[in-house]
Amino acid sequence: MAKVLIVVGDASETVDTLYPYYRLQEEGFEPVVAAPERRQYQMVLHEVRPGWTITKEWEGYKIQADIAFQEINCDEYLGIFFSGGRAPEYLRDDPHLIRIAQHFFDENKPIGCVCHGVEIPARADRVHGRRMATVAKCRFDLEVCGGIYVDAPCVIDGNLISGRTYRDHGAYIGPWIRLLVEARQRLGATRAVPDVLTNGNPSTIARACS
Numbered sequence: 001m002a003k004v005l006i007v008v009g010d011a012s013e014t015v016d017t018l019y020p021y022y023r024l025q026e027e028g029f030e031p032v033v034a035a036p037e038r039r040q041y042q043m044v045l046h047e048v049r050p051g052w053t054i055t056k057e058w059e060g061y062k063i064q065a066d067i068a069f070q071e072i073n074c075d076e077y078l079g080i081f082f083s084g085g086r087a088p089e090y091l092r093d094d095p096h097l098i099r100i101a102q103h104f105f106d107e108n109k110p111i112g113c114v115c116h117g118v119e120i121p122a123r124a125d126r127v128h129g130r131r132m133a134t135v136a137k138c139r140f141d142l143e144v145c146g147g148i149y150v151d152a153p154c155v156i157d158g159n160l161i162s163g164r165t166y167r168d169h170g171a172y173i174g175p176w177i178r179l180l181v182e183a184r185q186r187l188g189a190t191r192a193v194p195d196v197l198t199n200g201n202p203s204t205i206a207r208a209c210s
Helices: 014-026 095-106 115-123 136-144 166-190 203-209
Strands: 003-007 030-035 040-047 056-064 077-082 111-114 155-157 160-163
Touching: 003 014, 003 095, 014 030, 014 040, 014 056, 014 166, 077 095, 077 115, 077 166, 095 115, 111 115, 111 166, 115 136, 160 166
Parallel strands: 003 030, 003 077, 077 111, 111 160
Antiparallel strands: 040 056, 155 160
């Protein structure tokens, strides 16, 4: 089964993280939650309430990291997703994560990004000349690093698919998934992709879901 990284930390946005997580499973990918270390992380919910000029935050679900950044062999992964929330504000200082982000850009692999997630590829010096959507408050982070801000629910720039906030998931996640499906098909044409669910027998899934 082809594996896809989802980057998280404490204060990753809950919906930004779980929506792509379950969409990946639905399409037959293995989502692998990556973080500074293997442990549980506290996700949050973000929303601008009436009368507020900034985002209000609540605790959301917790999520278990499957792998630490320093353990990741990027060649084992088909794509990556940079979730939003406040986590990218400090995750971008992790040198292992910077190495990982640079790999996926340099190898032209499918990349999904939403909201504050832009701060990681920006810090990795990989947004110069790239068109991206992000939450308006992160426009400066993108543009100061040479990126091009686009206020749209889905921005497609080659292998890079981005949205502004969790309200855009229905617009940009689909195109990102399609890129992953195309990449998986190309991979399957050159070498076998192990499928741990079917153990090489597609009928196994049919029986399990019937």
